[in-house]
Amino acid sequence: MKKKTVKEEQSARSAEGTGMTKCKVERAIGGNVLSIETGKVARQASGAALVRYGDTVVLGTVVTAEPRPGIDFFPLTVDYREKMSAAGKFPGGFFKREGRPTLKEVLTSRLIDRPMRPLFPDGFRDEVQIQIMVLAADLQNDPDVVGLVSAAAAMAVAPIPFNGPFAGVRVGRVDGKFIINPTVAQLEYSDLDAVVAGHAEAVTMIEVGCRELSEKEVAEAIEFAHENGVKPICEMLKELERRAGQPKVWEPPVKDTAFIEEIRGKVLDELRTAKAIPGKQERNDAVKAVYEKTVAAYCPEGVLQPAHTPEEVKGIISGIEERLVRDMILTENKRPDGRPLDALRPITCEVGWLPRVHGSALFTRGETQAMVTCTLGTSRDEQIIDDLVEEYSKKFMLHYNF
Template sequence: MKVRVEKRIGKSVFWMETGELAKQAAGSCLVGYAETVVLVAASSGPPRPGIDFFPLTCDYRERVAAAGKFPGGFIKREGRPTLKETLTARLIDRPIRPAFPKGFHDEVQVLAYVMASDRQNDADVLAMNGASAALCVSPLPFQGPIGSVRLGYIDGQYVPFPTQDELEESDLDLIVSGTKEAVLMIEGFAREMPEDLMVEAIMTAHGYVKEICELQDEMARQVGPEKIEVPEPESEGLDEMLRERYYEAFRQAKQTPGKQARAEACDRLKERVLTELIPDPEAEGAIDPVRFESAWHDLERRVVRDLILSGTRPDGRSPEELREVVCRVDVLPRVHGSALFQRGETQAMITVTLGTARDEQRVDGVLEEYSKKFMLDYFFPPFSVGECRPIRGPGRREMGHGALAERSVKPVLPDPEQFPYTIRIISDILESNGSSSMASVCGATLGLMAAGVPISNPVAGISIGLVKEAEDRWVLLTDIIGDEDHFGDMDFKIAGTQRGITGIQLDLKIDGISEQIIRETLEQARESRREILKIMLKTLQRPRPEISKNAPRAGVERRPPSERKGQRLLTAQ
């Protein structure tokens, strides 16, 4: 049975359709806005033996034929995912992953294909809505619907689903996902937008999210899928026994100063518990090691959260206290600019390279081809967390963190007419214990100033966490460490200048946060950001007046308008 729902939102009609295409998938739908159409399908398979996590895979692909184009280069077939496709896949994944019940470990795959593009309306948000809609009409135990919308801010007005041309004029590019009750995910970039205006934008976007959720509900009601029931995992008394016998010892181990020392103390306790409880794993009636790992993880989560709610963070700080910040510039010879930013046990080494127009990156896809003059690449080697693993190119997380830092810094860069250089920043994370993407933002600012790039304002970033047990029992945490990120409920990254926000990203593990929490988070982040900026400016007060002697020299040759078909970039080594 074919079902179609639609509603006019902004300048065009937003519509969803199911029941005709990809009928062998667990759930599928077409989603369209103006002349951009996306097909999304969700499928599932049996769980892999022995896993204790939810194996969700989200992928997004842009077929350039959707815009009437051929792939560039010699090979006329789409290959590995582009950066844009990878970032969109992350956007699809982040809001829907927490919307599956605990204990559901079936393989789930969500695939989104751009089928038609008018080159003006980005398909990413359509794919996000399509993922939720496909899961809603499937038998899978998805606790949706979840709606998503992009919002612009042009001439003092909020614009839903802005076109590419409108985004060029907009002071805001904001994506918000949520349920009808609360906000679940935020990804946004702005031109130094004040906190009050940003909250207003988020809540305005949530109003459109509610409308999209109602459309998904209507479509699911007409389809009437029979949902899979997921039974609550049986405790078998193991959780209670671990808590009764080892809670206090675990609590003491979790208060050991230093990340590595704390991990070693917890490992020693775990080894002792394993020796006491499972002396012979092969014995009849022995505790299943996989079940033990799950119960031990749950106890660790309980210990960390109880410590925080009682006012004691794992590293001893108060909820609003920053870790020690250390800044240095000119740490490397020969490069065009360098900086080291350290916050607690998170350390970012920044390298800045200046180039000419020949170094710009051409970016092609279903939208119009364009050229990038600013790039920020984020690297997260395994030694930064004391691990060993093979290096197989940048992963999705590295791409996502690099893009967040890049777009957070971009609003303060000089106009190419003033500074005609291509800029590349590399952020190497040499140590990590939380918030490495925001350390990259801070380090990038110092590196740019050291390289002589005349930025308009310094940018700093901070991550705020949340532990919430009830509507009236929650605490915000400034500058979260790894344990607080892993066992907490929120990772809310905010970057900006003294004037306002340039980048914002929210990820949640719970079913949404209220406007009050959003407001208090942005206010707490603003105070911390200003404190960090003061420390940074003590290291280097302003951009250097000259670029490095090792950088190429560039200028703009200006001709009379009658002779000029553009301005030519002159370069000399």
């Protein structure tokens, strides 16, 4: 049978009314079969995948749009949502409708964002939104890592440049034995609860909670998760991409190497001097002056079409500044304010400095300050958490604000 060309494949998909080919891959991961399916739902998305683990089902989708004019950062949005209907429950409270994201949903969104954001190519500025929705929950397999895999699968089949695939699993330890994707019941007896994510060659993100384990044991758990969870899932995603992936259509911008080196020669010494200033505000002002001086030189006012845009010049200086700070830390053992790595800023602590409140403290380290207040209550002040898995009360609440 003659193999279709990329153009013929795209035409066939267009005739079907979808940009995705139906495809399903399965493999035993941990104690259950992990199933990844694409082309069945959300066919108008750039990429979509339905992932099932046990009786937990999560839909991951990704859409993209043209970059906004003048944007100088990568606008990636990751949104993870748990619907109460997935567990056959009504939302608690007076309003029987899903509301704002819960703390679990916000933290899971960040959990998924962290390992994948560095894998997008440098210079990519398209709008990208990843939506993960829990459709069914068996109350034993936490949908957060299943959602991570669904996002990775959606990216694998989407026509978006991405240095993947990547994957993630949870690892626990019961009776001294590591377990991939332990159930909620197993986590009750586990002395380790870690999420490990990365690609086939390396780990890119870990989130660990444990009960007094040694560094060696934690390192062994990370290696176990990578070898027995991350790598096998990456192999599944490579197969999925081979069978159902869409061609990547983005071309990286051409870098003007000569112009970059020209700017480097002009700003490197000035940035190094500015970065050695101890005071934070004075240091930031000095760095800002370098940016403004350089932009004014290459993008003078009154010139309608300068050879280089202010965004381009600022982007080059930002890259030079980032590399300078990294080199100062790794090769010169100096922090951005000129301090050696083993030097501490002056620290002061003051308690009971506010009247009336139950407890208060003011912590100062250099130019960084933290003001803390504490309020004591009774069991009537407990917060009832309406969670997907179970409803529980929260006795300790930590609110962190900038």
